[in-house]
Amino acid sequence: MEARNAELLPVPYFHVVFTLPAALAAIAFSLSSTVRGETERASTNMDGARGYYLAAGAIDRASMELLWSGSMAPDRRSIPIGAAHVDYVFPSGVARVEIIPETAKLNVNYSTPAQLARLGVALGLDPDRAREIAAAIDNWRTPALGLRDLDAYYLSLTPSFRPPHASFQEIEELLLVKGITPDIYYGTYAPAAEPGAEDAPRLIERVGLADCLSVFGSRGSVDANTAPPPVLAAVGLSPEAIAALVARRNAAPLLPEQLQSLMATFGAFANGLRLGGNSIFTFRATARPRLPDGRLSDLRRTLAAQVKYMSTGLDPINVLRWYDAARSN
Numbered sequence: 001m002e003a004r005n006a007e008l009l010p011v012p013y014f015h016v017v018f019t020l021p022a023a024l025a026a027i028a029f030s031l032s033s034t035v036r037g038e039t040e041r042a043s044t045n046m047d048g049a050r051g052y053y054l055a056a057g058a059i060d061r062a063s064m065e066l067l068w069s070g071s072m073a074p075d076r077r078s079i080p081i082g083a084a085h086v087d088y089v090f091p092s093g094v095a096r097v098e099i100i101p102e103t104a105k106l107n108v109n110y111s112t113p114a115q116l117a118r119l120g121v122a123l124g125l126d127p128d129r130a131r132e133i134a135a136a137i138d139n140w141r142t143p144a145l146g147l148r149d150l151d152a153y154y155l156s157l158t159p160s161f162r163p164p165h166a167s168f169q170e171i172e173e174l175l176l177v178k179g180i181t182p183d184i185y186y187g188t189y190a191p192a193a194e195p196g197a198e199d200a201p202r203l204i205e206r207v208g209l210a211d212c213l214s215v216f217g218s219r220g221s222v223d224a225n226t227a228p229p230p231v232l233a234a235v236g237l238s239p240e241a242i243a244a245l246v247a248r249r250n251a252a253p254l255l256p257e258q259l260q261s262l263m264a265t266f267g268a269f270a271n272g273l274r275l276g277g278n279s280i281f282t283f284r285a286t287a288r289p290r291l292p293d294g295r296l297s298d299l300r301r302t303l304a305a306q307v308k309y310m311s312t313g314l315d316p317i318n319v320l321r322w323y324d325a326a327r328s329n
Contacts (some may be wrong), residue, residue, distance in 0.1 A: 047289050050092060051301030052324075054287035058088050058095035059305050061285050063317055066099065067309060080255030081276060082225040094296060095287040101277020105217035105227040106234060109167045113138050115234045117212075122230035124190065124206055133179040140177050141167055141237070153178055168215050185209050186327070221274035224262075225253050236269030245273075279309045284326055302326045 062079070065086070069077040081087050081100070088095045106115060113134045120130025139150050144165040153177075154163055161176075174180050185206030212231045222231055224245060232242045245262060248254060254262070256275055263270035283302040288296045305327035308318045 012054070021092065047208070047297045047299045048301060050289040051287045051297070051299055052303065054093045054095050055285040055287060055301050055303040057090070058285040059283045059285060059303060060098065061084055061088065062097040063305070063307050066281070067316055080253055082249075082255070084226050084249070084253070093287055093289040095262040097284050098282075098284040098286075100226055100284070101223050102214050102216040102280040103218040103221075103223040103274065103277045104228070104231065105212055105214040106222065106231060107217035107219045108171060108213040108215060109141055110138070110216075110219040111213070111234070118236070119209075119230055119234035120136060122233035123184065123208065123212070125184070129179065133177070133184070134184050136178040136180075137174070139163070140165070140173075150178055171210060171215055174209055174213070180209065187211060204268070216280045218224060218274075221272050223277060224259055224273040224274075224275055225249050232272075235272030237266060237272070238269075241266045241269075279311075280306065280320070281309075282306045 034101075044181055065078040069079050072078075074081060083099060085098045088097070106119070109253050111119075113131075116134035116137055117127070117131045120133050121127055123130075125133070131162055136150060139148055140163045142148075142165055144151075147166065148163075154161055155228055168174070175182070175185050185208050187210070188206050189203040192202055192204050207228050211228055212234070218273075222235055229242050229246060232245065233239075236244070244265075248262065250256070252277065258260060259273065261277055263273060266273075282304055284302065286300055286302045288298075288300055304321075304323040305319055306321040308320055310316050310318055
């Protein structure tokens with residue numbers, strides 16, 4: 001009887017006193033963590049939206065200023081002749097806009113297989129693979145009455161298709177060409193060759209075919225101020241000539257007389273260089289919004305637009321492509 005009564009005794013008071021506050025504290029901690037996480041996510045989303053409109057506004061401003069600068073004296077231009085980028089400081093943040101004429105790229109429909117192979121090697125491919133990809137690009141754009149060598153490969157895929165054997169209409173078609181992976185097309189990051197200083201980056205950016213080829217690209221010489229080093233290698237410049245050219249244009253945009261003096265030392269392939277673009281440019285803006293305390297956010301938002309300057313019509317600027325998610329260089 002005494003044992004049964006002992007089993008029915010109430011829980012000791014001190015156990016309730018210590019367990020209940022611990023449970024409430026755990027609930028409060030979980031709730032505060034959830035609220036903090038949601039607050040940070042909302043803040044990040046808001047900064048992302050602000051960065052988007054900052055970058056979009058910077059693209060609009062740069063495209064208009066480049067248009068206006070064409071009719072101004074060199075000392076009054078908002079964007080200097082040959083500038084590869086322009087920086088803007090707004091009350092709500094900052095933005096850098098890269099100005100990339102299509103003449104900074106090679107035309108994918110007119111580049112020779114030799115140029116395409118040199119481009120592949122400059123992008124980090126081994127020579128054999130670079131030649132295979134160059135041949136596959138040439139096969140894709142070359143007309144054919146019957147089946148070509150690589151057609152059986154494309155017909156074996158799931159889903160299967162037959163290559164058009166016609167000019168590339170959009171540069172993204174390269175993603176369908178045999179041997180071209182997303183890393184080769186979009187670019188990637190590779191370990192630095194030498195560790196260098198402690199604050200030196202461990203990874204270096206490696207551009208892709210999308211940065212070097214275009215359906216609107218140059219059929220001959222490329223812009224010396226903005227062409228990526230792999231494009232300079234594709235037109236035949238030596239590594240020493242590329243290094244000299246990049247160092248010179250990093251100091252200030254090249255002017256015609258300065259380019260002429262450099263070309264005199266570059267040899268026969270110097271004819272592959274020119275200055276300026278035609279009528280189509282890509283504007284790539286990377287924006288950082290400003291925080292309430294005045295500091296710049298760590299968040300960066302990059303947009304890009306491919307525009308064509310029209311010689312006639314009411315609207316002098318025609319946006320050909322808009323990229324909500326672009327990669328900054």
